[in-house]
Amino acid sequence: xxxxxxxxxxxxxxxxxxxxxxxxxxxxxxxxxxxxxxxxxxxxxxxxxxxxxxxxxxxxxxxxxxxxxxxxxxxxxxxxxxxxxxxxxxxxxxxxxxxxxxxxxxxxxxxxxxxxxxxxxxxxxxxxxxxxxxxxxxxxxxxxxxxxxxxxxxxxxxxxxxxxxxxxxxxxxxxxxxxxxxxxxxxxxxxxxxxxxxxxxxxxxxxxxxxxxxxxxxxxxxxxxxxxxxxxxxxxxxxxxxxxxxxxxxxxxxxxxxxxxxxxxxxxxxxxxxxxxxxxxxxxxxxxxxxxxxxxxxxxxxxxxxxxxxxxxxxxxxxxxxxxxxxxxxxxxxxxxxxxxxxxxxxxxxxxxxxxxxxxxxxxxxxxxxxxxxxxxxxxxxxxxxxxxxxxxxxxxxxxxxxxxxxxxxxxxxxxxxxxxxxxxxxxxxxxxxxxxxxxxxxxxxxxxxxxxxxxxxxxxxxxx
Amino acid sequence: xxxxxxxxxxxxxxxxxxxxxxxxxxxxxxxxxxxxxxxxxxxxxxxxxxxxxxxxxxxxxxxxxxxxxxxxxxxxxxxxxxxxxxxxxxxxxxxxxxxxxxxxxxxxxxxxxxxxxxxxxxxxxxxxxxxxxxxxxxxxxxxxxxxxxxxxxxxxxxxxxxxxxxxxxxxxxxxxxxxxxxxxxxxxxxxxxxxxxxxxxxxxxxxxxxxxxxxxxxxxxxxxxxxxxxxxxxxxxxxxxxxxxxxxxxxxxxxxxxxxxxxxxxxxxxxxxxxxxxxxxxxxxxxxxxxxxxxxxxxxxxxxxxxxxxxxxxxxxxxxxxxxxxxxxxxxxxxxxxxxxxxxxxxxxxxxxxxxxxxxxxxxxxxxxxxxxxxxxxxxxxxxxxxxxxxxxxxxxxxxxxxxxxxxxxxxxxxxxxxxxxxxxxxxxxxxxxxxxxxxxxxxxxxxxxxxxxxxxxxxxxxxx
Numbered sequence: 001x002x003x004x005x006x007x008x009x010x011x012x013x014x015x016x017x018x019x020x021x022x023x024x025x026x027x028x029x030x031x032x033x034x035x036x037x038x039x040x041x042x043x044x045x046x047x048x049x050x051x052x053x054x055x056x057x058x059x060x061x062x063x064x065x066x067x068x069x070x071x072x073x074x075x076x077x078x079x080x081x082x083x084x085x086x087x088x089x090x091x092x093x094x095x096x097x098x099x100x101x102x103x104x105x106x107x108x109x110x111x112x113x114x115x116x117x118x119x120x121x122x123x124x125x126x127x128x129x130x131x132x133x134x135x136x137x138x139x140x141x142x143x144x145x146x147x148x149x150x151x152x153x154x155x156x157x158x159x160x161x162x163x164x165x166x167x168x169x170x171x172x173x174x175x176x177x178x179x180x181x182x183x184x185x186x187x188x189x190x191x192x193x194x195x196x197x198x199x200x201x202x203x204x205x206x207x208x209x210x211x212x213x214x215x216x217x218x219x220x221x222x223x224x225x226x227x228x229x230x231x232x233x234x235x236x237x238x239x240x241x242x243x244x245x246x247x248x249x250x251x252x253x254x255x256x257x258x259x260x261x262x263x264x265x266x267x268x269x270x271x272x273x274x275x276x277x278x279x280x281x282x283x284x285x286x287x288x289x290x291x292x293x294x295x296x297x298x299x300x301x302x303x304x305x306x307x308x309x310x311x312x313x314x315x316x317x318x319x320x321x322x323x324x325x326x327x328x329x330x331x332x333x334x335x336x337x338x339x340x341x342x343x344x345x346x347x348x349x350x351x352x353x354x355x356x357x358x359x360x361x362x363x364x365x366x367x368x369x370x371x372x373x374x375x376x377x378x379x380x381x382x383x384x385x386x387x388x389x390x391x392x393x394x395x396x397x398x399x400x401x402x403x404x405x406x407x408x409x410x411x412x413x414x415x416x417x418x419x420x421x422x423x424x425x426x427x428x429x430x431x432x433x434x435x436x437x438x439x440x441x442x443x444x445x446x447x448x449x450x451x452x453x454x455x456x457x458x459x460x461x462x463x464x465x
Numbered sequence: 466x467x468x469x470x471x472x473x474x475x476x477x478x479x480x481x482x483x484x485x486x487x488x489x490x491x492x493x494x495x496x497x498x499x500x501x502x503x504x505x506x507x508x509x510x511x512x513x514x515x516x517x518x519x520x521x522x523x524x525x526x527x528x529x530x531x532x533x534x535x536x537x538x539x540x541x542x543x544x545x546x547x548x549x550x551x552x553x554x555x556x557x558x559x560x561x562x563x564x565x566x567x568x569x570x571x572x573x574x575x576x577x578x579x580x581x582x583x584x585x586x587x588x589x590x591x592x593x594x595x596x597x598x599x600x601x602x603x604x605x606x607x608x609x610x611x612x613x614x615x616x617x618x619x620x621x622x623x624x625x626x627x628x629x630x631x632x633x634x635x636x637x638x639x640x641x642x643x644x645x646x647x648x649x650x651x652x653x654x655x656x657x658x659x660x661x662x663x664x665x666x667x668x669x670x671x672x673x674x675x676x677x678x679x680x681x682x683x684x685x686x687x688x689x690x691x692x693x694x695x696x697x698x699x700x701x702x703x704x705x706x707x708x709x710x711x712x713x714x715x716x717x718x719x720x721x722x723x724x725x726x727x728x729x730x731x732x733x734x735x736x737x738x739x740x741x742x743x744x745x746x747x748x749x750x751x752x753x754x755x756x757x758x759x760x761x762x763x764x765x766x767x768x769x770x771x772x773x774x775x776x777x778x779x780x781x782x783x784x785x786x787x788x789x790x791x792x793x794x795x796x797x798x799x800x801x802x803x804x805x806x807x808x809x810x811x812x813x814x815x816x817x818x819x820x821x822x823x824x825x826x827x828x829x830x831x832x833x834x835x836x837x838x839x840x841x842x843x844x845x846x847x848x849x850x851x852x853x854x855x856x857x858x859x860x861x862x863x864x865x866x867x868x869x870x871x872x873x874x875x876x877x878x879x880x881x882x883x884x885x886x887x888x889x890x891x892x893x894x895x896x897x898x899x900x901x902x903x904x905x906x907x908x909x910x911x912x913x914x915x916x917x918x919x920x921x922x923x924x925x926x927x928x929x930x
Binding site for chain 1: 469539542545576580
């Protein structure tokens with residue numbers, strides 16, 4: 001290979017990295033160092049995670065398409081990866097979502113358009129690593145991203161640079177805002193200073209946690225002198241999520257702008273707030289309370305007995321392996337696996353597995369959980385005492401008689417009564433599970449938004465107090 | 466780069482080559498050795514043509530996306546190239562063509578599907594190089610494509626192999642056909658034995674022309690003993706085009722099959738017949754005759770006078786630079802360039818440039834040409850005496866008064882009268898030029914098919930005798 005071709009291969013890798021970072025952020029997929037396996041529509045991706053970033057600016061080693069045995073089939077290329085991500089995003093969304101419209105375009109259009117764009121333009125969609133936006137945001141300052149990396153070469157310099165930038169650029173801009181809200185969060189925080197911190201971390205110049213600590217101390221000090229900015233700054237510092245700009249996924253996303261120009265059309269979504277660990281003391285959230293349901297319903301925690309878990313474990317295993325449950329829960333595991341799973345849940349404070357009976361007949365399996373300790377925690381602006389519910393009506397003889405929504409209502413009422421500080425009960429059925437969404441709606445749960453999870457897009461259903 | 470990654474890069478290059486070969490064949494783009502530049506929708510492609518194949522099995526060196534100054538921007542990757550080709554094919558086709566339907570899918574689906582398919586499966590769409598079909602066609606024989614290349618290592622061996630294959634495989638299959646026609650041509654000839662010849666040529670084992678000579682001699686000898694196959698074999702040997710199977714372009718192409726499966730759905734199209742040079746003596750076609758039009762019309766060849774071409778050259782240059790002509794002809798050249806162009810045409814026997822007047826007023830520029838000597842020659846099963854016409858009504862004061870179709874009818878009648886052996890007069894307006902197509906239709910030209918040309922898709926309009 002010539003040097004030219006090596007440079008082109010590096011550029012292709014960068015463009016793939018942008019897409020992959022974005023996808024992981026938007027599907028709220030947990031990222032750890034080492035190998036990452038991801039089914040993406042018709043292909044299977046395998047990437048080496050070389051650097052895990054608190055702001056989402058992860059760095060990847062080789063990214064490849066592999067077969068079922070992890071054998072490499074192709075180097076991941078931006079065009080192909082765009083196509084796979086578009087296909088997967090479309091399959092996750094409902095049929096009448098804008099992303100599935102005939103003229104919606106796709107990320108492939110982005111890949112075509114961005115071919116040949118260099119440096120800053122190459123990274124227009126990274127979560128917290130949007131160097132181009134960073135460039136725009138901060139162009140009045142004496143530097144652009146490459147220039148940061150020229151003038152800042154170690155952690156101490158990075159902290160000094162950040163501190164000065166916040167003082168002379170970020171805070172004055174913040175004060176000049178007319179309506180400080182989600183858009184300001186997206187442009188000044190997520191795609192602005194957090195993006196810069198992510199770039200410095202990814203390039204090995206500084207430890208992101210040190211920079212996040214500097215930033216949060218400065219923002220915190222500023223709230224005293226500017227009470228009018230307090231609500232916004234408090235949400236930046238302690239909110240469970242911050243607003244980002246989505247360009248890969250989501251049913252409300254158009255890939256083709258109204259003027260007909262082909263480009264990703266940003267929509268707002270939520271990502272976990274990397275400043276929160278430095279500011280919000282880990283909330284002391286009690287375990288899941290046991291609700292009383294009334295009206296003939298009874299609910300009790302699963303009981304495990306004997307070496308094999310006993311009758312409750314057997315029943316849950318049986319239900320999970322029936323077709324109508326397996327298709328939604330995707331947990332048609334073995335008896336042993338379910339025994340282990342139930343024991344783990346019962347031993348922790350995250351989730352409480354229960355058997356529900358109606359007039360003495362056991363008909364459903366329910367998991368009650370604290371959102372704060374669940375994967376949903378990073379997906380929406382939760383309250384620490386939010387409670388969540390998963391439900392499986394195992395006894396298929398009772399399906400279709402409206403018992404599901406009756407049970408869901410009883411559970412919401414019971415939970416809100418059992419924990420007076422809990423402001424809402426939530427659930428996250430797959431956007432394609434119309435029956436489940438309808439049952440929640442009938443039980444008084446409101447569909448608030450769509451959230452991306454590692455394996456599905458979910459409708460966030462909320463039953464307020 | 467590891468060996469693994471080098472192998473993957475080679476596989477990606479092969480998949481790009483398949484797509485590029487197919488596109489060149491289907492747009493009837495002439496291929497020469499050396500650098501090839503191709504605008505493809507939103508990108509510009511630059512490829513080194515390392516081997517020019519009579520059967521269309523060209524071999525390419527580096528294939529890159531470049532900027533306007535030919536600087537490399539990206540290595541061409543199958544996903545991106547598929548997207549660019551799909552975009553270009555869609556832009557060339559009319560809005561209601563099947564390829565533009567909401568559910569039509571695209572070559573990107575092919576790229577996704579074929580990721581990781583190996584060897585034979587990698588090359589399902591090459592013009593005359595469809596190794597997978599070759600494999601299917603010839604699987605009863607003792608070899609598959611890789612095995613040909615194992616057992617055949619020079620030209621003499623290749624000729625012996627081919628001769629035996631024709632005798633023991635191709636001819637028996639031909640005799641077993643119930644309805645020998647286009648499909649047989651596509652499967653047995655284009656994608657069968659011509660594909661094998663292309664592979665042998667591309668791999669440097671044999672000279673394709675030697676193998677084509679062997680094949681044509683055998684087919685020719687066979688016609689005597691099988692008169693029932695004579696029409697098919699004659700068309701194989703001497704027809705100006707042979708049928709191939711289109712999978713990239715064309716308005717009647719669906720990229721998604723009716724069963725919902727994503728795959729290219731083949732449609733038949735025509736490519737230049739590589740056997741013809743060995744069998745059809747170059748027809749002695751006279752130059753373009755000068756038609757008499759009548760009904761107030763007069764037509765005369767352009768007259769060049771003086772150093773700058775004189776008044777006719779000035780008028781053609783002026784017309785070609787008016788907006789309504791330039792948008793369709795795309796030849797808004799300088800006066801000098803037009804002078805040279807007209808002199809070249811007048812000095813050859815391909816095309817005759819003429820000025821048309823109506824009742825003494827000069828209103829149009831017309832080029833009359835022999836299809837046999839034109840780029841259209843390889844696009845449809847022409848007759849050697851076919852004549853073609855290009856028309857530009859330069860005087861925009863007369864546009865929209867139906868004079869165009871009146872002139873086109875007069876030209877067709879005049880040409881058919883001037884050359885009694887000419888069976889038809891043809892034209893090839895851009896499929897997007899509805900006004901021109903309507904004028905031809907009104908003048909008695911029938912829309913026969915769509916043909917791909919290097920820069921546009923054209924409606925082939927035919928006025929029969």
